Each structure stands twice: as C-alpha cells, then as structure tokens.
Amino acid sequence: MQVRGIQHIGVTVPDMNQAVDFFQSVFGAVTVMECGGADLDDEFMVRRLGVPAGTRIKDQRVIVCGNGGNLELFEYSGEPEQTPMKRNSEVGGFHLAFQVDDVAAATARLRAAGVEVLDGPTRIPSGPLEGLDWIYLRAPWGLSLELVSWDGALGYEREGGPKMWPVNS
Secondary structure, eight states: OOOOOOOEEEEEOSOHHHHHHHHHHHHOOEEEEEOOOBOOOHHHHHHHHOOOTTOEEEEEEEEEOTTSOEEEEEEEEOOSOOOOOOOTTSTTOOOEEEEOSOHHHHHHHHHHTTOEEOSOOEEOOSSTTTTOEEEEEEOTTOOEEEEEEOSSOOGGGGGTOOOSOGGGO
16 A cells, blocks of 8 residues: 555534634635535444434535645534544544744734634744744634744754655755
8 A cells, every 4th residue: 555645634513614714714725625415324324434323414525725635624413412622632632733934923813813822832942843833723613723833944854854844845
C-alpha cells in the first residue's frame, strides 16, 4: 500500500451552516462539495459508519482551507444522546491546526472578531519545536483549533529531519 497523505479529516458539527460560515469567515475556507443529506437504512448506518440505529446524515460538505487537507463536515440527526466535545487530554480528543503567516496578527484579528481565543500566543523557546508560535482557539460549538507559524527552520529541522510542512521549505 502506498499512502500519499491525509486526504481529509471528518468532523461532526451541530449546525452545518454555522460551521461553514465559521470556517469561511475565520480561515477563508472554500466549499469543494455539497452532498446534502442521505437517508440510509439503519443497517448501513450501524455496520458501515458505526453510529446508532435511527441516526441519519442530515448534511455533508467538504471544505478546504488554503493548501491543507480537506475537512469533511457532517451534521447528523436522530442521534439519541449528545456527548460533550472531548478535551484534548481525553482519548479521542483532538484539534485541527492551521498554518498562518503570523500567529500574533491572526490572533488580534480573531479576538477583534469575537472568536474565543485562549491565552497566548506562545513561542516555543527550545527543543524540537524551537521557534514555533502557536495559540489555541475554539469554534462556536467547542471544537479545539490551533494556529501555528514559524520563520526559517524549526529546532528538529536544523538536525536534518524531514520537514513537516513543505510550505516553509
């Protein structure tokens, strides 16, 4: 098997229009594809998607932000119980990170726009990620997001490691 890269990350959102509006206004996302809803039977939903019987895909869209991978957004209906977003420290918790030109400038713009931004930005002073500027923020529905930027080579790259993001090559 030859893996070419991560093609997309699927994220379930509580309100598709809110999510798309957020990603468009904050990250300049472009909608690649709108699939709409899918009224698939319970057997399909349970056996192929691993969701409870009675759950249906209310809306499905694919967006892209800059040169990164695709985000496949799902809004489901019929889910019997909603669980809170997992924290990053919990198994299954995650965040999406976006590379920007200048974390400090992006942070100021997001704060002015009313986006929930955590403390920072922070610059990593030493180690493998030396020189990385980063900050966490949250989407309106609680999804953890991160902005990152750096100039030149990160600490680990100066030791000859492969680049994790070819844009800085």
